[in-house]
Amino acid sequence: MSATACPPPPSLINPMAPPTCAALTPLSAVLTFTILNTVGSAVVYSGVFALAERVYAFTTAQNFTLGVVYGLAYIPGALAIGPLQRRLAHVLSPRAVLAGITVFLAMLCYLPIATTAILESSGEQNQPRDQWPMWVMVAIYSFFSGMVWPLVESFLSGGRSERD
Numbered sequence: 001m002s003a004t005a006c007p008p009p010p011s012l013i014n015p016m017a018p019p020t021c022a023a024l025t026p027l028s029a030v031l032t033f034t035i036l037n038t039v040g041s042a043v044v045y046s047g048v049f050a051l052a053e054r055v056y057a058f059t060t061a062q063n064f065t066l067g068v069v070y071g072l073a074y075i076p077g078a079l080a081i082g083p084l085q086r087r088l089a090h091v092l093s094p095r096a097v098l099a100g101i102t103v104f105l106a107m108l109c110y111l112p113i114a115t116t117a118i119l120e121s122s123g124e125q126n127q128p129r130d131q132w133p134m135w136v137m138v139a140i141y142s143f144f145s146g147m148v149w150p151l152v153e154s155f156l157s158g159g160r161s162e163r164d
Contacts, residue, residue: 024158024159024160025095025155025158027156027160030152030155030156031156033152033155034152034156037102037148037152040106041145044109044141045070048066048070048134048137048138049063049066049067051112051134052066052131052134055129056112056129056130056131056134057129057131058131058134062131066134066135066138069135069138069139069142070138070139070141070142071142072142073138073139073140073142073143073146074142074143074145074146075146076143076146077142077143077144077145077146077147078146078147078149078150079146080146080147081097081146081147081150081151082150084097084147085097085151094151094154094155097151098148098151098152098155101144101147101148101151102148104144105141105144105145105148108137108140108141108144109137109141111133111136111137112133112134112137115130115133116129116130116133
């Protein structure tokens with residue numbers, strides 16, 4: 001169904017009612033976002049372990065555990081986005097939720113750097129660096145990253161036929 005075939009969204013008549021018909025997200029926009037977000041996620045996912053080892057003195061076992069945390073935190077995020085989006089539907093569009101999560105993830109990547117800078121400027125930072133910022137960043141990043149991909153998949157498949 002195209003955007004022009006949709007009736008006016010009920011949200012204009014009743015702001016509390018979710019719209020029944022929405023325009024398809026252009027495929028080029030979804031694919032561009034997917035490519036850029038995949039590259040960004042890959043940089044974080046691969047870079048976090050090198051950073052943990054070289055800067056935060058993680059052992060192999062700690063890096064393995066960090067990877068387990070990364071994987072396990074992703075699952076609840078992926079499971080939570082559907083119910084969360086349904087609860088937020090009358091307030092935020094899926095695009096707004098996706099944009100907010102993406103901006104939050106970008107800012108979250110600075111947590112270890114900012115924490116280290118704050119601790120070093122206050123004279124509290126010892127060598128090796130405190131490891132907790134990496135654990136916190138990875139757990140939170142993975143949870144919210146788990147929310148991103150179901151949303152992206154819904155933009156890709158929502159309202160499209162096999163042929164599309």
